Amino acid sequence: MPPEQLSSFQHDRRGALVGAKLVRKYGWKLGDQVPLKGTVYPGNWSFTVRGIYEGRDDKVDEGQFLLHWDYVNDTIKAALPSLADRVGVFVVNIDDPSQAASVSATIDSGFKNSLAETRTETQKSFQLGFIAMVDTILVAIQTVAYVVVLIIMAVMANTMTMAARERTREYATLKALGFGDQVVSLLILGESLTISLVGGAVGIALSFPLARGFFAATHDLFLVFAITPTTLALQLGAALLIGLSAAVAPAINSARVPIVDGLRAVT
Secondary structure, three states, rough: HHHHHHHHHHOOOOOEEEHHHHHHHHHHOOOOEEEEEEEEEEEEEEEEEEEEEOOOOOOHHHHHHHHOOOOHHHHHHHHHHHOOOOOOOOOOOOHHHHHHHHHHHHHHHOOOOOOOOOOOHHHHHHHHHHHHHOOHHHHHHHHHHHHHHHHHHHHHHHHHHHHHHHHHHHHHHHOOOOOOOHHHHHHHHHHHHHHHHHHHHHHHHHHHHHHHHHHHHHHOOOOOOOOOOHHHHHHHHHHHHHHHHHHHHHHHHHOOOOOHHHHHHHO
């Protein structure tokens, strides 16, 4: 943010810094009065927008509303003294990440057996604690995804079985001309992989606009919603797995059919 906005915020106890996302959502501008209704700290609060910050990259949360704790704390002292002078979370930066465990133990030992014992953990562990709250939902989504893959695999296997059955006479003719069983198997495998990879490529291509649309519809819930290289690799791997699995049975069966029986086959 511009330095003058930061300075204006620092000199106004009722000032607030707001993210660009909130500004776009509510149409705020510098100098606007923003009323808030307190829940944890009850009452009607009024703040003045003194600064608007933008993220350095798309991983910065632009949906925060930052204010002066001293203003809130002093007001609470007069109304609800029991809630004053209390802090929920401290963020501590350390120079050497390898010392995180020892630093955490030192901090917790300093507050041990006090009225405000602490539980110090890394930022990653802290965030994973929130993710664990929705672990059941994540498991359900993963289960549905696996079921969808299995259904697609069954459909693909049925398609390749029918295609191989319809070409039984063609494969028998190839064998009669001198082509080996391996050639027949490779033809079926190649057809299956081609179908699965083309379908996978279409799915990967559609993932990007769908992800952008989903993020636009749920931007208040997710800070970042992007398709990572790992996701693309999993998509490609799933397409390969489906193509290979669907081709195994028809490739083996077609290779085992005798030439005479194949030429007699009626499709």
